[in-house]
Amino acid sequence: MIARVLQPSLEAGFPPGPRLPRTLQTAGFVFGGTRYLEWCRRRYGSTVTFRTLFDSPFVMVFDPVVVKQLFQGPPEQLHAGEANAMLGPIVGERSVLLLDDAEHLRHRRLMLPAFHGRRLDAYAEWMREATDLEIASWPVGREFALLETMQSLTLRVIVRAVFGFAPGPEEEELRRRLRAMIEPLARTRGLLLRFLVSRLRGDRTSPLDFGSRRQAVDELIYAEIARRRREPALDERDDVFSALLVAEDEDGRRLSDREVRDELITLLLAGHETTATGLAWTFDLLLHSPAVLARAREGDERYLDAVIKEALRIRPVIPGVGRVVRGQPMPLDGYLVPPGIEINPSIRVIHRREDLFADAGAFRPERFLVADPPDTYTWLPFGGGPRRCLGASFALMEMRIVLRRVLERTALSPVSPRPEKVQLRVITQAPRRGVRVIQDRAPALA
Numbered sequence: 001m002i003a004r005v006l007q008p009s010l011e012a013g014f015p016p017g018p019r020l021p022r023t024l025q026t027a028g029f030v031f032g033g034t035r036y037l038e039w040c041r042r043r044y045g046s047t048v049t050f051r052t053l054f055d056s057p058f059v060m061v062f063d064p065v066v067v068k069q070l071f072q073g074p075p076e077q078l079h080a081g082e083a084n085a086m087l088g089p090i091v092g093e094r095s096v097l098l099l100d101d102a103e104h105l106r107h108r109r110l111m112l113p114a115f116h117g118r119r120l121d122a123y124a125e126w127m128r129e130a131t132d133l134e135i136a137s138w139p140v141g142r143e144f145a146l147l148e149t150m151q152s153l154t155l156r157v158i159v160r161a162v163f164g165f166a167p168g169p170e171e172e173e174l175r176r177r178l179r180a181m182i183e184p185l186a187r188t189r190g191l192l193l194r195f196l197v198s199r200l201r202g203d204r205t206s207p208l209d210f211g212s213r214r215q216a217v218d219e220l221i222y223a224e225i226a227r228r229r230r231e232p233a234l235d236e237r238d239d240v241f242s243a244l245l246v247a248e249d250e251d252g253r254r255l256s257d258r259e260v261r262d263e264l265i266t267l268l269l270a271g272h273e274t275t276a277t278g279l280a281w282t283f284d285l286l287l288h289s290p291a292v293l294a295r296a297r298e299g300d301e302r303y304l305d306a307v308i309k310e311a312l313r314i315r316p317v318i319p320g321v322g323r324v325v326r327g328q329p330m331p332l333d334g335y336l337v338p339p340g341i342e343i344n345p346s347i348r349v350i351h352r353r354e355d356l357f358a359d360a361g362a363f364r365p366e367r368f369l370v371a372d373p374p375d376t377y378t379w380l381p382f383g384g385g386p387r388r389c390l391g392a393s394f395a396l397m398e399m400r401i402v403l404r405r406v407l408e409r410t411a412l413s414p415v416s417p418r419p420e421k422v423q424l425r426v427i428t429q430a431p432r433r434g435v436r437v438i439q440d441r442a443p444a445l446a
């Protein structure tokens with residue numbers, strides 16, 4: 001790294017980028033999407049500076065080698081928490097998503113055990129049950145939207161595995177309030193536009209007002225925190241909520257009530273809509289690829305895993321991630337990125353590079369079944385480095401379980417002859433029409 005700092009090219013500072021006026025660059029982003037970014041990559045290279053009306057200049061990264069440099073860079077110099085600041089009004093300031101440096105590390109360490117080993121196994125059974133409950137609600141011979149039912153399914157899973165509420169009236173009430181709180185985030189362009197306009201005014205926080213809906217959720221959570229703190233055998237429970245309440249750092253300190261609340265909402269926000277969208281895309285792609293569908297129906301675990309990875313490649317739920325440079329200028333790809341600038345690895349562009357994925361537009365799970373499948377800087381739907389998605393194993397397991405169960409029990413046909421178009425929402429890239437399908441016959445018995 002030091003050798004690179006001394007290279008003369010580093011003196012140049014910002015990486016190259018389009019010289020178009022900011023209005024035109026903005027139009028490129030809004031109307032050109034991935035095609036505009038891919039054009040810029042071809043013209044300017046792996047690391048490109050953009051200037052739009054929404055923001056101060058920012059740098060996008062389109063190459064795995066540079067992504068590796070970034071993900072392995074010093075976390076104190078690369079703040080992901082700052083890049084996620086717009087989520088503050090909903091997740092709270094003590095969320096692992098918003099924290100940086102030592103506090104981020106502390107929270108992450110306290111949360112990690114809840115996503116590994118024995119605990120993960122316990123969630124598997126609940127995931128299967130949630131899938132059966134959801135399948136039971138599907139009409140036969142009539143059109144319905146898979147995205148919506150996947151949202152309902154992943155919410156059931158989060159409420160059971162993360163919040164630790166078993167099905168019943170309290171659980172239903174919690175689900176209702178949680179869904180009401182995050183519903184605005186699943187909305188489409190109108191909201192995105194408001195978001196962009198607030199950035200235009202230089203406001204990096206969220207224009208969303210969660211006010212009373214957030215309060216309705218907090219009421220339930222704080223009451224439950226108080227109740228569980230009095231429970232004697234809390235460490236024997238398998239849910240994330242209880243694990244967060246008993247977790248201690250090296251100094252024997254536990255998370256405060258406020259911190260537990262913020263992390264629960266973080267897990268809801270990070271894990272619910274994302275997994276539902278990933279599942280909806282997986283089914284959309286599968287139902288439009290008869291050969292892949294036939295092989296997936298055979299139920300081989302490795303193949304199902306490859307189907308999911310390929311769906312997350314070709315339709316990454318989160319288009320990119322961010323790191324804001326702090327302290328010293330950040331050496332990257334032969335340039336020096338100044339403090340205050342955000343660096344964004346573009347997941348969606350990297351996943352579509354023809355030189356990395358032959359016939360990149362084709363849905364071909366076999367790419368993940370070869371001896372040298374894409375590495376973690378080339379296939380990066382969960383981001384990477386010390387900020388990599390905390391729930392990646394949880395999400396992949398849930399997607400496998402749901403996929404297997406739906407294929408085992410149901411016969412679905414797509415309504416549209418082609419896979420859906422991508423629609424950018426506040427956080428996710430979602431299928432525009434929600435993946436409309438018809439269930440051809442009543443589901444096989446559970």
Ligand code: HEM
Nearest residue numbers: 270271274275278317318321382383384387389390391395
């Ligand atoms: C298909 C589903 C999912 C996708 C595509 C996804 C993707 C991501 C991405 C791209 C990031 C940012 C990583 C970075 O900045 O490098 C992230 C962070 C995070 N995700 Fe996920 N995620 C999914 C599911 C989940 C689930 C199920 C949970 C938990 C229940 C979860 C919890 C988190 C948390 C806590 C973070 C913040 C990590 C940190 O800042 O240290 N995610 N996720």
